[in-house]
Amino acid sequence: MTDTPAAPKKTPLHARHLAHGARMVSFAGWDMPVEYTGIADEHQAVRTRAGLFDVSHMGEIEIAGQDALAAVQRVSCNDASRLKVGQIHYSGLTTRAGTFVDDLLVYKMADDHFLMVVNASNATKDFAWIKDQIRDVGDAVAVDTSQRYALIALQGPVSLSVLQPLTGIDLSSMKYYWFAPGEVAGVRVTVSRTGYTGEDGFEVFVPPASAERVWNDILEAGSGAGVVPAGLGARDTLRLEAAMRLYGNDIDDTTTVLEADLGWIIGWNKADFLGADVLRRQKAEGIGRKLVGFEMTERGIARHGYDVYVDGRKAGVVTSGTQTPFLKKAIGMAYVPTEAAVLGKELEVDVRGRRLRAVVVPLPFYKRPRS
Amino acid sequence: MYPSDAKYTKDHEWIRISGSEATVGITDYAQKQLGDVVYVDLPEVGKSFVQGEVFGTIESVKAVSELFCPMAGAVVAVNTDLGQHPEQVNSDPHGSWMIKLRVSNPAEAATLLDSAQYSDLVK
Numbered sequence: 001m002t003d004t005p006a007a008p009k010k011t012p013l014h015a016r017h018l019a020h021g022a023r024m025v026s027f028a029g030w031d032m033p034v035e036y037t038g039i040a041d042e043h044q045a046v047r048t049r050a051g052l053f054d055v056s057h058m059g060e061i062e063i064a065g066q067d068a069l070a071a072v073q074r075v076s077c078n079d080a081s082r083l084k085v086g087q088i089h090y091s092g093l094t095t096r097a098g099t100f101v102d103d104l105l106v107y108k109m110a111d112d113h114f115l116m117v118v119n120a121s122n123a124t125k126d127f128a129w130i131k132d133q134i135r136d137v138g139d140a141v142a143v144d145t146s147q148r149y150a151l152i153a154l155q156g157p158v159s160l161s162v163l164q165p166l167t168g169i170d171l172s173s174m175k176y177y178w179f180a181p182g183e184v185a186g187v188r189v190t191v192s193r194t195g196y197t198g199e200d201g202f203e204v205f206v207p208p209a210s211a212e213r214v215w216n217d218i219l220e221a222g223s224g225a226g227v228v229p230a231g232l233g234a235r236d237t238l239r240l241e242a243a244m245r246l247y248g249n250d251i252d253d254t255t256t257v258l259e260a261d262l263g264w265i266i267g268w269n270k271a272d273f274l275g276a277d278v279l280r281r282q283k284a285e286g287i288g289r290k291l292v293g294f295e296m297t298e299r300g301i302a303r304h305g306y307d308v309y310v311d312g313r314k315a316g317v318v319t320s321g322t323q324t325p326f327l328k329k330a331i332g333m334a335y336v337p338t339e340a341a342v343l344g345k346e347l348e349v350d351v352r353g354r355r356l357r358a359v360v361v362p363l364p365f366y367k368r369p370r371s
Numbered sequence: 372m373y374p375s376d377a378k379y380t381k382d383h384e385w386i387r388i389s390g391s392e393a394t395v396g397i398t399d400y401a402q403k404q405l406g407d408v409v410y411v412d413l414p415e416v417g418k419s420f421v422q423g424e425v426f427g428t429i430e431s432v433k434a435v436s437e438l439f440c441p442m443a444g445a446v447v448a449v450n451t452d453l454g455q456h457p458e459q460v461n462s463d464p465h466g467s468w469m470i471k472l473r474v475s476n477p478a479e480a481a482t483l484l485d486s487a488q489y490s491d492l493v494k
Contacts, residue, residue: 023406038461039432040407233406233433299454301410301430322432323409352428352435 011056012150012211020229028121030057033231040325042234046197047326047366050156051230052218055196055203056211059123059146061130064113071140072114075133075274076106077257079267083108088177088192091265093118093126098256098275098282102126103247105194107179115145119247133274150211154218154227155201155238157368162222163202167191171202185217196235198242199368240331241324243293243364249304250291250319250333258282259335261291261363289316290341293363294349296330298356302349303332309348309355310340318349324365331365332358372490373398374465378441378480379489385465386441386472388480394468395441397429397460400493405431408460411453413438413469419445422479426470429460442479444472 008031017024022033033054035042045051063071072080078091085108093101102122107115118126127144134140154163164171169182169191179192187210195201206214219227236246245251251260258266258279266279296302302321307314321332336347343362348355377385383401387394402408410430420426420440427438448471453459459467484492 034433035406038407040409040458237432299410300412301435303435323430325407325409325432 009057011054012208013054013056013152013215016212016215017054017229022229022231025232027232028057028119030120032057033229035231035233036229039231039233039237042228042230043237043325045226045228046156046199046230046234046238048157049226049228050154050158050162050199050201050222051197051228051234052215052222053153053155053230053235054150054215055153055235056150056208057120058151059118059120059126059144060149061116061118061123061127061142062109062113062145063116063130063134063140063142065138065140066112067138067140068112068114071134071137071142072106073267073270073273074137075130076104076116077267077273077275077279078106078265079270080106080108080114081270082267085110086178086180088179088194089265092251092257092262093129094257094273094275094279095253096274096278097253098258098278099253100247100251100255100257100260101129101253103245103251107192117151121248148207150206150208151203152206152211152215152218153195153201153203154222155195155197155199155230156227157200158222158225158227159199159201162225162227163191163218166217166221176200185214187214189214196244197238198244198364198366199238234325237322237324240320240322240333241327241364241366243333245291246320255291255335256282256287258287259289259291287338289335290338291319291333291335292341292360293331293333293365294347294358295361295365296332296349296356296358298358300349300351300354300356301330302334302351302358307350308334308336309350310336310345315340327365329365331361333363336360373486375486377465378483378485379492380439380441380483381492382439383493384439384441386483388442388474388477391474391477392447393442393444393472393474395426395470395472396468397438397464398489398493399464402461402464405429405434405436407432408457411457411460411469413449413453414446416446416449419443419475420472422476422482438469440472441483442472442474443476444474447471447473
């Protein structure tokens with residue numbers, strides 16, 4: 001037996017990326033565009049106009065049946081009983097230790113049907129985990145439907161005005177974190193007002209065979225408004241400015257939901273869910289460390305994995321860090337002892353052997369102007 | 372496309388030798404691989420390096436890369452403009468010099484690639 005790695009998977013838009021001249025990288029088993037014209041350009045486009053992202057690599061898992069809600073309530077830490085049909089929330093798939101199997105969006109399609117959007121890198125693991133955890137829930141079945149959807153994200157301030165002429169859905173009346181079925185460019189789709197950039201925008205779930213048509217039509221409709229294709233590189237810098245956690249960097253199965261400072265996604269009033277005991281105890285007794293945002297105050301860039309020093313002692317680690325194209329600052333997130341997790345606290349980051357000063361700042365780093 | 376008056380390393384630096392002085396930067400291929408350059412960390416004047424030694428770092432939005440000294444020598448000048456305008460490395464890689472060296476072993480030039488060989492390397 002030879003141990004050849006599987007060929008990277010291609011999204012239905014792969015040929016478009018090559019035609020746009022994208023630089024492709026292997027990401028979570030997929031051959032994905034990291035940048036087209038440059039991360040800074042694309043980042044700026046999303047903050048000031050809009051960018052179009054292929055996020056078809058994301059996984060979709062659906063749970064259906066009379067007891068679908070009970071199944072979702074067990075595996076996901078947020079309280080899905082508060083969702084109305086057509087509504088979405090951010091949540092965690094939690095372990096018994098209150099840490100993350102993954103983070104996800106939960107869409108309530110119907111009273112007996114939920115759709116979860118999960119990270120590409122975790123999709124296989126998540127599906128196996130969910131199936132296992134809901135086995136005794138009753139009438140609820142989990143199905144990996146990732147192959148049924150291409151996912152296209154239009155993100156940026158002009159998103160609404162660009163997408164509206166292509167659809168009969170009244171986008172302006174769609175609230176943030178709601179969705180609706182309909183047509184875009186004559187294709188049956190689901191449109192949600194969601195994204196991973198900190199900007200207004202929409203994500204469109206498209207049958208794979210029609211993905212190119214929707215992609216091309218949105219780009220064409222947006223060309224006058226300066227809409228450009230944007231890659232995973234800009235997606236990462238955008239989400240970091242917006243302080244959205246990235247699984248594998250900022251959260252994983254060693255970090256609890258409270259340590260990640262995501263207490264707002266915990267359904268405290270729910271009867272039970274995986275990890276509830278640990279999280280309730282942490283809430284009562286406090287946590288030893290917490291994820292904070294920081295800004296470098298000395299010239300240098302903190303990166304994932306760099307050590308953080310508090311009062312001269314090694315006390316934490318940088319989970320995400322970069323020089324951001326829009327704010328033009330070196331920013332990052334790090335786990336630090338709770339007593340150091342206060343605004344204005346001075347930290348030091350070991351940047352390849354040099355300890356450079358940083359300061360704890362409020363999250364998110366970037367908040368879009370509300371119109 | 373790679374200027375013929377310069378020599379090149381397999382690590383994608385260029386070096387333009389003029390008498391006992393030489394000017395060093397990174398190639399167009401290198402800047403394309405890096406993407407948007409946001410930070411260049413260069414040594415102080417007076418520091419000496421051997422051939423192949425790390426003389427600085429360059430960071431793009433995505434990654435950190437080391438800069439390798441193409442020939443042994445002492446730094447006699449540093450392009451401090453790149454501190455304020457690191458993006459010049461992207462827009463004009465072969466014009467954006469990083470350091471000037473007083474070369475200590477001119478014979479090392481024979482170990483470097485010429486523009487045709489370098490073009491072949493990055494083809």
